[in-house]
Amino acid sequence: xxxxxxxxxxxxxxxxxxxxxxxxxxxxxxxxxxxxxxxxxxxxxxxxxxxxxxxxxxxxxxxxxxxxxxxxxxxxxxxxxxxxxxxxxxxxxxxxxxxxxxxxxxxxxxxxxxxxxxxxxxxxxxxxxxxxxxxxxxxxxxxxxxxxxxxxxxxxxxxxxxxxxxxxxxxxxxxxxxxxxxxxxxxxxxxxxxxxxxxxxxxxxxxxxxxxxxxxxxxxxxxxxxxxxxxxxxxxxxxxxxxxxxxxxxxxxxxxxxxxxxxxxxxxxxxxxxxxxxxxxxxxxxxxxxxxxxxxxxxxxxxxxxxxxxxxxxxxxxxxxxxxxxxxxxxxxxxxxxxxxxxxxxxxxxxxxxxxxxxxxxxxxxxxxxxxxxxxxxxxxxxxxxxxxxxxxxxxxxxxxxxxxxxxxxxxxxxxxxxxxxxxxxxxxxxxxxxxxxxxxxxxxxxxxxxxxxxxxxxxxxxxxxxxxxxxxxxxxxxxxxxxxxxxxxxxxxxxxxxxxxxxxxxxxxxxxxxxxx
Numbered sequence: 269x270x271x272x273x274x275x276x277x278x279x280x281x282x283x284x285x286x287x288x289x290x291x292x293x294x295x296x297x298x299x300x301x302x303x304x305x306x307x308x309x310x311x312x313x314x315x316x317x318x319x320x321x322x323x324x325x326x327x328x329x330x331x332x333x334x335x336x337x338x339x340x341x342x343x344x345x346x347x348x349x350x351x352x353x354x355x356x357x358x359x360x361x362x363x364x365x366x367x368x369x370x371x372x373x374x375x376x377x378x379x380x381x382x383x384x385x386x387x388x389x390x391x392x393x394x395x396x397x398x399x400x401x402x403x404x405x406x407x408x409x410x411x412x413x414x415x416x417x418x419x420x421x422x423x424x425x426x427x428x429x430x431x432x433x434x435x436x437x438x439x440x441x442x443x444x445x446x447x448x449x450x451x452x453x454x455x456x457x458x459x460x461x462x463x464x465x466x467x468x469x470x471x472x473x474x475x476x477x478x479x480x481x482x483x484x485x486x487x488x489x490x491x492x493x494x495x496x497x498x499x500x501x502x503x504x505x506x507x508x509x510x511x512x513x514x515x516x517x518x519x520x521x522x523x524x525x526x527x528x529x530x531x532x533x534x535x536x537x538x539x540x541x542x543x544x545x546x547x548x549x550x551x552x553x554x555x556x557x558x559x560x561x562x563x564x565x566x567x568x569x570x571x572x573x574x575x576x577x578x579x580x581x582x583x584x585x586x587x588x589x590x591x592x593x594x595x596x597x598x599x600x601x602x603x604x605x606x607x608x609x610x611x612x613x614x615x616x617x618x619x620x621x622x623x624x625x626x627x628x629x630x631x632x633x634x635x636x637x638x639x640x641x642x643x644x645x646x647x648x649x650x651x652x653x654x655x656x657x658x659x660x661x662x663x664x665x666x667x668x669x670x671x672x673x674x675x676x677x678x679x680x681x682x683x684x685x686x687x688x689x690x691x692x693x694x695x696x697x698x699x700x701x702x703x704x705x706x707x708x709x710x711x712x713x714x715x716x717x718x719x720x721x722x723x724x725x726x727x728x729x730x731x732x733x734x735x736x737x738x739x740x741x742x743x744x745x746x747x748x749x750x751x752x753x754x755x756x757x758x759x760x761x762x763x764x765x766x767x768x769x770x771x772x773x774x775x776x777x778x779x780x781x782x783x784x785x786x
Contacts, residue, residue, distance in 0.1 A: 300766060303355045307783040310342030316349070359766060361710040363570075367732055367740045371683045371713035371725025372465070372513060374543045374565035381642060382568045382635040391634045396626035400606050406630060407604035411596040413637045417561060417580055420648070421539075422552030425588035427581045428595065429628045433540050436560025436579030437471040437507070439592060439623050443558055443583060444505050444534045445475060446590035446620040455504035455533065461490040462719050463512035465538050477504060484719055487677035488514035488685075496527045505534035510551070511541045511681035513717040514674055515659065515725070525555025534558070534587065542566045543729070544656055544682035547649030557584040563629075567636035578632035589618040594627055654730035655682045658737060662728050665741045669748040673720050682729070688722030692754030697722040700747045702769055705762040707743040 295302025310316070327334045344352070361368070368375035386392065394406045414426045427443075430436040441458070448455055458472040462484040469479045482495045490508060506528050510518040518524075525535045537551050537559040543566040551559050563569060563578040583591050593616065594608045606627070607615050643651065656679070663684035667675045671689035674680070688697040701711035701724070713725040728737055750758045760769060 300764070301355045301358060302766060303352065303359070305783060306342050306344065306349075306352060307785070309348060309352060310344040312338065312340050312342060315343040316345035366709060367728065367736055368710055369712040369726045369728060369740065370710065371515070371685070371727040372540065372716070373571065373713065374541075374562075374682070374727060374729060375571055376543075376729035377731040378568045378570050378635070379639065379642065382638040383570075385638040386631045386634045388634075391630060394630055400604075404604055407596050407606060407627075409630075409633050409637055410627065411598055411604055413633050413640070414580070414596065416637070416640050417582055420546060420550070421556075421559060421561070421582045422550030423556070423559070423582035424552075424585040425583045425591055426595075427583065427591045427623070428633070429592060429623045429626075430560065430579040430581055431624060431629060432564075432577030432579045433465075433538070433560055433562050434467045434471055434579075435577075435623065436562075436581045437467060437536070437538065438475060439579075439581045440536045440558030440560060440583075440587075441472060441475040441477065441505075441507075442592070442620050442623075443581075443587045443590045444536065445477075446618065447534065447587055448504055450590070450618060453532070455502055457502045458504055458536075459495060459498060459506040461495070461506075461508055461512075463488060463490060463514050463516075463518075463717065464507055464509040465513055465540060466716070466718075468507040468509070468538060472507060482506075484514075488512070488516050488674040488719070489518055489677075490520065490524065492520045492524055495524060499527060499531035499533065501532065503528075503531060503533045505536055505557070507536045507538065509538035509541065510554075511544045513725075514719065515680040515683040515685050515727075516674060516677060517545070517681055521554045521556075529555065539582075540565060541682060544652055546652045547645060548652050552582070552584065557587050558582070563632045563636040568639035569632050569635050576629060576632060578629040578636070580628075589616070590620055591616075592621060592623045593619050594622075651730050652682075655728075656680075658728040658730060658732055659684050659726075661734075661737060662726055662741060665737075666744055666748070669745050669752070670724070683725055683727035685717075685720060686724040686726070687720050688724070688751070691722075691751040695751045695754065695759065697724055699758045699761065700724070700744075700751050702761040703747045703750065703758050704743065706764045707747070709740060709743060 363375055363377055390405055391409070394403055400407070410428055414428055417426050418424070427439055430439045456476070456478055457480055458477040459480050459482050460469045460472065461482040472479045480498065482498065483491045485491050489512065495506065506524065508518060508521065508524065510521055512518055528535050534557040535555055537556040539551070539559040539561045542561055546566055558581055560579040560581045563580065564571060564576065569576060569578070593612055594606050597605045597607055597615075599605050612619055640648065659682050660679050663672060663675060663680050666672070666684070666686065670686040672685065673687050674685060688695070688700070697714050701714050704711045715723055716725060717723055747758070762769065
């Protein structure tokens with residue numbers, strides 16, 4: 269403790285950082301701020317505001333809810349609190365700062381127009397318990413977006429209420445289960461290829477199905493022969509991701525769908541990668557029965573903090589009767605009707621019920637419809653074309669210094685997949701990813717998909733310029749050269765971040781979630 273640094277906390281950078289620079293007293297590197305915890309900035313013995321004495325205040329009305337002792341929370345003034353969170357925000361990486369190369373996540377720029385629309389009165393402040401006649405505009409947005417999703421996918425109907433991708437997967441599988449139960453069919457096996465998204469088998473198991481794995485071919489696609497050979501009277505369906513997690517288009521999807529249908533099953537398509545084919549491929553034409561669409565990936569909503577998300581599920585004519593409530597329907601007089609429980613027995617008698625309490629994610633719907641209308645049909649087609657072009661530019665710009673396990677399988681779709689094969693002994697994907705932080709980028713998706721050892725999955729998206737991609741490619745080439753040459757400094761990266769490399773296994777298994785004063 270001292271007068272200059274009264275809280276007693278010390279920066280963690282050390283006497284000399286690995287890159288040879290000296291420690292500063294504050295721990296800052298110019299604008300790279302060293303930020304203490306709230307508990308280190310304040311303490312429970314003081315408050316940032318003045319309260320009157322409480323001795324003569326009657327707290328009896330609180331009954332058992334009255335606090336026996338004061339909360340163990342740090343007292344800070346408003347400026348201290350605002351500055352703390354503002355400084356923390358400057359340590360966040362964001363799509364507004366640079367390329368966000370996370371594969372299979374579609375972290376692209378979202379137009380500010382869509383954000384403005386989502387904040388318009390009547391959308392931003394709409395309440396799910398308002399009378400239907402007072403929210404006709406909001407219901408109209410939901411209805412119009414639903415029609416667009418049906419048109420873009422070539423499907424028969426759509427469930428708008430699922431909240432995200434995995435929620436949409438569950439919705440589709442519950443539709444399949446309801447359809448089988450309506451026929452008295454006891455099928456209970458879902459086939460999931462190795463190239464599918466990792467949530468697929470978990471969702472199938474959660475829905476009560478048995479899950480069986482289908483291998484991939486050497487070129488990273490579904491082994492069609494193995495899948496069709498497994499079809500039988502116990503197979504309820506297949507969950508297939510297209511484009512798949514290896515960044516490849518499943519060319520045999522129509523053949524697979526025809527075989528599954530002939531065997532009495534259904535086809536679920538994971539549509540998380542729809543951004544790569546929107547405006548060019550209609551999954552309904554390929555025999556898909558259900559597919560979720562991540563509005564927050566393909567149709568404009570910022571990612572972050574685990575949400576918000578939205579995962580409408582488009583359904584084939586065979587599954588539409590079993591879709592969830594509620595849904596919108598336009599009446600003869602032009603008004604929008606919300607079909608809920610009281611109407612279900614006459615207008616949707618085979619529904620499996622509800623996925624959630626209300627009507628869906630209104631902010632996601634307004635953003636998505638604004639995105640679609642501002643792009644138009646030709647613009648959406650260009651979106652997917654540019655996304656695929658950028659991914660192939662990254663793939664071919666790096667495949668001479670990074671192993672591309674499926675590089676010979678033809679063009680990739682929206683993402684490029686690499687491995688750590690060829691690195692010097694003792695070096696791994698993790699080392700390159702940590703080095704990328706020093707270069708000023710968020711790392712790409714690592715160690716996924718599991719079918720590739722040391723996987724690095726890069727999705728540049730359509731919103732990146734060639735100049736931006738060239739700079740990212742240059743950083744990747746430099747790091748790949750260092751990993752192949754065995755540069756030991758790479759094994760201790762990052763050196764320029766506020767914190768050094770963590771023991772991530774220990775942090776995951778034994779996280780320190782409660783502050784204890786030392």
